[in-house]
Amino acid sequence: MTESSTGVVVHLDEGEPAKHASVLRNLGNLLDTLGPQTRVELVVHGAGIDLLLEGSPHSEDVRGLQDRGLTVDACGNTLSSANIARERLLPGAVVVPSGVAHLVIRQREGWAYVRP
Amino acid sequence: MTESSTGVVVHLDEGEPAKHASVLRNLGNLLDTLGPQTRVELVVHGAGIDLLLEGSPHSEDVRGLQDRGLTVDACGNTLSSANIARERLLPGAVVVPSGVAHLVIRQREGWAYVRP
Amino acid sequence: MTESSTGVVVHLDEGEPAKHASVLRNLGNLLDTLGPQTRVELVVHGAGIDLLLEGSPHSEDVRGLQDRGLTVDACGNTLSSANIARERLLPGAVVVPSGVAHLVIRQREGWAYVRP
Numbered sequence: 631m632t633e634s635s636t637g638v639v640v641h642l643d644e645g646e647p648a649k650h651a652s653v654l655r656n657l658g659n660l661l662d663t664l665g666p667q668t669r670v671e672l673v674v675h676g677a678g679i680d681l682l683l684e685g686s687p688h689s690e691d692v693r694g695l696q697d698r699g700l701t702v703d704a705c706g707n708t709l710s711s712a713n714i715a716r717e718r719l720l721p722g723a724v725v726v727p728s729g730v731a732h733l734v735i736r737q738r739e740g741w742a743y744v745r746p
Numbered sequence: 747m748t749e750s751s752t753g754v755v756v757h758l759d760e761g762e763p764a765k766h767a768s769v770l771r772n773l774g775n776l777l778d779t780l781g782p783q784t785r786v787e788l789v790v791h792g793a794g795i796d797l798l799l800e801g802s803p804h805s806e807d808v809r810g811l812q813d814r815g816l817t818v819d820a821c822g823n824t825l826s827s828a829n830i831a832r833e834r835l836l837p838g839a840v841v842v843p844s845g846v847a848h849l850v851i852r853q854r855e856g857w858a859y860v861r862p
Numbered sequence: 863m864t865e866s867s868t869g870v871v872v873h874l875d876e877g878e879p880a881k882h883a884s885v886l887r888n889l890g891n892l893l894d895t896l897g898p899q900t901r902v903e904l905v906v907h908g909a910g911i912d913l914l915l916e917g918s919p920h921s922e923d924v925r926g927l928q929d930r931g932l933t934v935d936a937c938g939n940t941l942s943s944a945n946i947a948r949e950r951l952l953p954g955a956v957v958v959p960s961g962v963a964h965l966v967i968r969q970r971e972g973w974a975y976v977r978p
Contacts, residue, residue, distance in 0.1 A: 743975060746875055746908075823891050844892070
């Protein structure tokens with residue numbers, strides 16, 4: 631299997647904290663089951679962005695998953711349209727120009743897509 | 747990149763107007779970011795079908811996206827089971843036999859899939 | 863087309879009976895439209911698991927789809943964390959270690975992914 635096929639993007643655009651908790655559990659399961667050679671990337675846009683802001687009730691869980699290898703992407707379009715400064719993002723979050731476009735780009739690179 | 751890998755299907759089966767507005771914004775972002783060589787196709791079925799009917803509060807937005815290259819597909823199974831005449835669809839909407847099957851067919855052709 | 867590209871995984875993690883009914887209709891449409899050479903597999907985890915438990919209001923519909931070729935997978939992580947014995951699953955349901963990871967594995971095998 632080539633390097634390009636060893637990742638998965640997980641798509642979050644919903645704002646409910648219970649949904650966020652559930653998606654974080656899913657991410658933990660992916661990291662547990664797929665092993666360290668699989669990159670796992672969470673792409674957040676729209677109403678989901680609260681998960682990645684300072685003061686998120688799930689900030690410790692996000693950090694714990696990042697420590698296990700999770701990459702966390704915030705949508706630049708969402709930040710702009712909601713007037714959110716990048717400085718308010720949790721540490722380590724990456725800004726991609728467009729969350730939905732990034733989901734397409736990763737699939738073109740051979741990554742799987744999961745939308746919990 | 748071959749022609750077969752240059753598209754994305756966006757899946758909508760929810761009926762809430764706020765969801766429709768959000769999906770239309772996502773489609774605009776995809777068209778902005780991925781460029782004219784990427785085909786963008788919205789596949790609508792189930793409760794989502796209202797978006798594509800005459801009198802939809804989003805009909806102008808749909809037309810604006812179509813003018814920018816968006817293809818809009820309505821599920822023939824949904825039209826049949828809800829007894830909706832094709833004439834009630836917005837101009838330019840294409841009827842596919844089955845919305846869910848069309849999403850599979852496009853992925854087999856190498857297209858990416860996004861379900862906002 | 864190689865054998866590896868002839869399947870589709872359908873993802874269910876929501877608990878509402880109306881959602882379950884809708885997903886079962888989608889599965890019937892996939893079986894009708896894609897033909898017998900396409901494997902169709904439903905992967906259920908999280909709150910969706912009720913669909914696959916004894917006493918599910920949709921148990922007859924699930925059986926009817928299984929008779930037409932549908933494979934039904936239950937997430938082992940969900941069963942463990944919810945303390946559900948495998949014996950409570952509907953007949954023929956398969957337990958996979960992780961529902962979300964299984965969705966990734968199938969896509970790596972060339973299957974399409976649909977999340978209604």
